[in-house]
Amino acid sequence: MIPKKHLGQHFLTTPSYARKIVSALPAVSGDHLLEIGPGQGAVSIFLADRFPGFHCVEVDTAAIEILRMKLGDGHFSVHHHDVLTFDFSLAGFPLHVVGNLPYSIGALIIKKTLLYGNAISSCTFMVQREVAQRIVATPHNKTYGFLSVFCSFFGTPRLLFNVPSGAFFPRPKVDSSVFQIRIQDPEKKLPKCRWEPFFALVSKGFQQRRKKVVNALVADGELKGQVSAVLEELNVDLNARPEDLSCTQWLELYKRIC
Numbered sequence: 001m002i003p004k005k006h007l008g009q010h011f012l013t014t015p016s017y018a019r020k021i022v023s024a025l026p027a028v029s030g031d032h033l034l035e036i037g038p039g040q041g042a043v044s045i046f047l048a049d050r051f052p053g054f055h056c057v058e059v060d061t062a063a064i065e066i067l068r069m070k071l072g073d074g075h076f077s078v079h080h081h082d083v084l085t086f087d088f089s090l091a092g093f094p095l096h097v098v099g100n101l102p103y104s105i106g107a108l109i110i111k112k113t114l115l116y117g118n119a120i121s122s123c124t125f126m127v128q129r130e131v132a133q134r135i136v137a138t139p140h141n142k143t144y145g146f147l148s149v150f151c152s153f154f155g156t157p158r159l160l161f162n163v164p165s166g167a168f169f170p171r172p173k174v175d176s177s178v179f180q181i182r183i184q185d186p187e188k189k190l191p192k193c194r195w196e197p198f199f200a201l202v203s204k205g206f207q208q209r210r211k212k213v214v215n216a217l218v219a220d221g222e223l224k225g226q227v228s229a230v231l232e233e234l235n236v237d238l239n240a241r242p243e244d245l246s247c248t249q250w251l252e253l254y255k256r257i258c
Contacts, residue, residue: 007060008102012042012126014167021178022046024160025096026122032092036083036099036109036125039063041070043100048074055091057083083109093119100126103172107131107147114154115195118187124160124180132159132177144243146206150199152247153189155181189251198254205242205250213240213253230256 012018021043027033035056038044040063047054048071057079058064064078079086084105088095097120101109106127113123127135136157137144151157163176190198201217208216213236214227228238234252236245245253 004060008104009039009060009063010100010103010168010170010172011039012100012163012167013169014163015042017163017167018042019046020161021098021124021126022050024178024180025050025098025124026180026182027051027096031121032095034088034091034095034097036097036101038067039100041067043098044076045070047098048076052076055079057081057086059083084112088113088116088119094121095119096121097123098125100176103128103131110135110147111150114151114181114183114186117154117192118183118185120154120183122155122180122182124178126163126176126178129162129175129177132179135179139244139246141243145209146199146203149202149206149247149250151181153198153251154186155184157181190255197258198251201254201258202242202250205245209242211241212238213242213245214238216242227253227257 025033029051031051033047033051033054035044035047035054038056038058044056044067053075055077056067058067059080059082061080064080067078079090097113099109106125110123110125113120134143134145134147135151136159137148158180160178160180163178165172165175205213205216213231214224218224218227230253231238231240233256234249236249
């Protein structure tokens with residue numbers, strides 16, 4: 001199969017890494033499981049052994065044909081669909097999600113998956129190594145940003161292992177990493193109807209990450225005083241920049257000023 005550049009296809013060709021991904025899944029046989037972008041089935045063949053009724057979503061018709069030939073008959077389900085518009089509930093909830101994500105839309109897939117909230121049990125994704133490092137980054141770090149806060153709101157991101165570029169065809173220019181998040185009841189932290197404004201506040205802060213948090217969030221003098229007062233209540237240095245606040249501190253800041 002010739003990889004399609006416009007789909008960002010880089011097929012995993014090393015079985016040991018595929019097996020390692022499946023072994024890392026915090027799921028048991030009978031759990032609902034969805035694989036995103038199975039491609040030619042490097043991971044799928046191991047999923048079929050451990051989770052016979054798993055679901056997968058793939059946009060490429062040619063890949064689906066190869067996938068069906070490799071897997072043969074079984075109880076698995078293949079959905080021919082664009083993952084960004086796919087309804088995850090078709091795979092059943094609560095759901096474990098796994099996939100080797102295209103570099104170009106990896107962040108969008110991560111966000112879509114996590115925004116299902118408690119309907120997701122875990123996600124185990126392979127992404128560009130730089131993206132994985134941003135996701136698992138902690139405060140006071142230059143790689144710590146919006147995506148770090150976003151992901152840690154849903155659980156504690158863990159870097160599982162790295163995958164060299166030579167494990168793929170065609171060979172990408174960068175290495176990849178596999179990370180995992182086990183969802184920890186985000187709807188208890190904040191009602192789902194308030195997630196969008198919370199993440200909008202965090203995003204606004206990181207759009208001007210070199211500024212102090214107070215200056216990044218508000219321009220009005222009176223409002224600056226209110227935000228400063230809240231930061232003092234949270235024992236946050238008034239000179240702190242967006243990258244210095246943990247997800248918990250961002251959440252408390254949002255609750256008190258919004």
